Amino acid sequence: MSVRTLLERAVGTVERWQVLDAPGYQVEHAISLTFLLSGRYARRLQDVLHGVWLGHPLHPFLVAVPIGSWGAAAVLDGLDAAGRGGPGTGQAARAVIRLGVAGAVASAATGLTDWQHAHDEARRVGLVHGTLNGTALALYTWSLADRTRGRATRARLTAAAGYAVVLASGYLGGVLSYRHRLGVDHSESRRDPRRFTPVAEVADLTEGRPVGVYVDGVPLVLVATGGEVRAVGGRCPHLGGPLGEGWLHRGELVCPWHGSRFHLDTGEPAQGPSTAPLPCYDTRIHDGRVEVRRRARWRTPTATTAVEEASR
Numbered sequence: 425m426s427v428r429t430l431l432e433r434a435v436g437t438v439e440r441w442q443v444l445d446a447p448g449y450q451v452e453h454a455i456s457l458t459f460l461l462s463g464r465y466a467r468r469l470q471d472v473l474h475g476v477w478l479g480h481p482l483h484p485f486l487v488a489v490p491i492g493s494w495g496a497a498a499v500l501d502g503l504d505a506a507g508r509g510g511p512g513t514g515q516a517a518r519a520v521i522r523l524g525v526a527g528a529v530a531s532a533a534t535g536l537t538d539w540q541h542a543h544d545e546a547r548r549v550g551l552v553h554g555t556l557n558g559t560a561l562a563l564y565t566w567s568l569a570d571r572t573r574g575r576a577t578r579a580r581l582t583a584a585a586g587y588a589v590v591l592a593s594g595y596l597g598g599v600l601s602y603r604h605r606l607g608v609d610h611s612e613s614r615r616d617p618r619r620f621t622p623v624a625e626v627a628d629l630t631e632g633r634p635v636g637v638y639v640d641g642v643p644l645v646l647v648a649t650g651g652e653v654r655a656v657g658g659r660c661p662h663l664g665g666p667l668g669e670g671w672l673h674r675g676e677l678v679c680p681w682h683g684s685r686f687h688l689d690t691g692e693p694a695q696g697p698s699t700a701p702l703p704c705y706d707t708r709i710h711d712g713r714v715e716v717r718r719r720a721r722w723r724t725p726t727a728t729t730a731v732e733e734a735s736r
């Protein structure tokens with residue numbers, strides 16, 4: 425059996441493993457409770473951990489710390505075991521393992537915050553991914569304790585086992601990103617009309633109520649608000665939630681799935697879990713119809729108001 429087939433089967437088994445659902449929901453409830461206990465800061469804390477402030481998921485940045493640090497520790501341990509290390513090799517290995525432990529704790533916090541919104545197969549893979557990371561963290565903590573007690577050989581073996589677990593977990597992390605598209609921008613921002621294209625009758629719009637429309641097969645949302653018609657992408661960048669079924673809250677468009685909120689004029693997320701902005705469209709009213717055109721990300725908002733157009 426080829427390596428590829430073996431890995432496919434292993435991942436497929438995890439994806440179908442429904443026995444993971446019950447503990448998965450328990451972990452999710454524990455995460456929700458933890459955020460609930462942080463009171464009015466809960467939302468802000470989650471946004472920080474998601475990476476809304478960064479415009480990119482924070483988790484992939486942080487996982488580089490334990491992987492890199494523990495990789496460096498493996499090299500240092502290897503040199504030490506081969507008798508080629510210098511006098512400070514053991515100390516350096518201990519320092520990078522400590523750095524990796526700190527990075528693992530931080531990346532666990534971001535990973536769990538992202539994972540709580542995953543569904544079905546991605547949720548099961550994420551649970552195994554997190555369990556493996558927890559196991560690696562425990563092994564490295566054990567290895568540190570052994571280094572302090574002077575049990576060098578066992579400490580190196582424990583660290584090596586930890587790195588093997590990290591590699592397996594990293595593979596599942598890749599499955600979550602590349603197959604299940606967690607952390608990937610789900611808005612369809614690349615197939616937009618370059619010319620003004622009619623999408624709806626002005627008479628069909630109601631002030632303050634999002635209306636889902638399609639242009640060239642791409643979902644959009646129109647919102648008549650304050651005498652203007654705004655147009656943004658219809659699929660939430662987080663996990664593709666249908667924004668046409670969303671609602672307005674203080675002038676921001678709310679995703680019905682996990683509550684991301686978006687500014688209508690810039691598409692930027694005002695609240696996560698989405699870290700990516702919505703594509704925005706220029707609008708104009710022509711012959712009683714709303715027309716939209718793709719707006720480049722760097723251009724300032726130029727939504728044409730229905731009131732202005734009607735008065736021309």
Ligand code: FES
Nearest residue numbers: 660663665679682
């Ligand atoms: S799909 Fe998750 S917030 Fe929209």
